[in-house]
Amino acid sequence: MSEVRQKAASAKQTAALMSSLTTAQKNEALLLMADALVTEQQSIIQANQLDLDRGRENGTSLSLLDRIKLTEDRIVSIAEGLRQITELPDPTGTELESFERPNGLRIRKIQVPLGVIGIIYEARPNVTVDAAGLCLKTGNAVVLRGGSAAISSNKRIIEVLHEALSRSALPADALQLIEDTDRSSVDEMLKLNGLLDVIIPRGGASLIRNVVENATVPVIETGAGICHTYIDESARTQMASDIVFNAKVQRPSVCNSIETLLVHEAFAKRHLAEIAGRLKEAGVEIRGCETTLKLLGYGTPVTEENFATEYNDYIINVRVVQKLDEALAHISKFGTMHSECIVTENEDHAARFLQLVDAAAVYHNASTRFTDGFEFGYGAEIGISTQKLHARGPMGLPALTSTKYLVIGNGQIRG
Known part of the structure; x- marks a missing residue:
């Protein structure tokens, strides 16, 4: 079994447990993750330096190197984003409406996790943390696939976050990183119907176009920024x-x-x-x-x-x-x-x-x-959606939920 399928399957196995966790349990895990990032900031910066050195050797532009670069201040800010997520209302389980039909059926519409979210992104390692925090807070499992330019940083960040999750009620398998940076790993993710419930691309126009045009898994499109x-x-x-x-x-x-x-x-x-x-x-x-x-x-x-x-x-x-x-x-x-x-x-x-x-x-x-989730008060963002279905603009916690109808009866049958 490929790395992509294996890790998506592992994430899928946690979905039921993730949906049953309390807000307190999820917040505790996020705080442990935030503390771990600050504690391990030097090891993260060392891993990040490997990415920067490799980028300079390969002629990477200064603007892209800036997107990759992590400093103590940036890591502290990323950790603070996780802490802010804990202070935000948890949308899961929220009742959106309730009503009773003439036949006595009582119907409630509530917000629930999407399930397993695949996120494909490029150079910014802060996305690794932002995406993990937002997905876990909303009871979703997440499969991350970052770009090769920041792979050393991402691997170390996930190691740090997994260690923090091992001390929480959240299953560490709910957070997965695809380490294979070959384009084939992206192509495989796009076809993982049944394991991934939705894919969210973050990056340049070519990446987003590839995902939108080739995915069979549903996509929430985040757009290029002209x-x-x-x-x-x-x-x-x-x-x-x-x-x-x-x-x-x-x-x-x-x-x-x-x-x-x-x-x-x-x-x-x-x-x-x-x-x-x-x-x-x-x-x-x-x-x-x-x-x-x-x-x-x-x-x-x-x-x-x-x-x-x-x-x-x-x-x-x-x-x-x-x-x-x-x-x-x-x-x-x-x-x-x-x-x-x-x-x-x-x-x-x-x-x-x-x-x-x-x-x-x-x-x-x-x-x-x-135009940023942090600036809009969402604590962080999963991306800026430029489409018109489901979510638009900075995507915070509510955008990572779907709905479920709970229908309570006393023996009604349809004639």
Whole structure:
């Protein structure tokens, strides 16, 4: 039996027990996991260094290395995410509605775990912990398949978490890591109907497309982040500059950073040079439309392919538009329904943007970097869903549940 099938089967065997655990038991396990991560942070950092060294040898980009890198502060933050999950309400067992039919049947609709969740992701080892915490808190077993770029980090993290689970009421087999980083292991996961109840991909466009197009197991689609900020004519200059700078520079390697800046022509003539100059000083490469290049006097001509690219790097597209509708049309064409922002003091324009932009999160006068489970108060997230079925936006605990109807009768039969 392959590693993938064996570990999925082991996770499946724990599903009944997982669904019967109390909230207190699950929270205790998460706290043990959090403490263990902090206690073992040096051994985790040592394993992480192996990934970083291998990445540098292979010519991995600086932005990807940043996604892989773990520091003491990052590990403490990851552990804190687990602790915050314990403070959140446990959705499992929650009664969503109850009613009685004319024939006397009493029907209750409650939230229950999905079962066994397969998560396929790429470079960020923090996902290993976030996914484990959210799935276990909701009574789900989880099979993780991270990328080769962070395999040493992930293996050590799972060892640490398994040791913590051995001291709890939760079965350690409910948390599995596929160590085979060959593409065939992903292909096998996509067909594990009967062992996996759902698959959630997290990563770049090619990974997500492969999962969505080839899986026979149901998929919750998390999308690539081609995000935009549109600066309207009435925007306050300093606010616009701060929002754009934060959304591009604070951490460009993540999916909620922006790839394209759209600027109203009137604003661009007055202030684009200032905003672009600030980005340039931070090392951001400017790829601009013809008007942008004329206003700035520097930059690389932007292409249609650029507008359709998620850089996750210090690169930004800049396009000058004549009106709000032109910005809306651009976002509709190139956006990935992730996160979009308008900076404006015109309330009518803001309302129109918020209503018409089809995205999981739409912002008025705030950075797209807030599209994050931690920032939304979920403690952590399993991903940002860009689809419209079951869950959308940052997926916290409720998104990892399904429903069950409990029907209580006294002998009723259907005529």
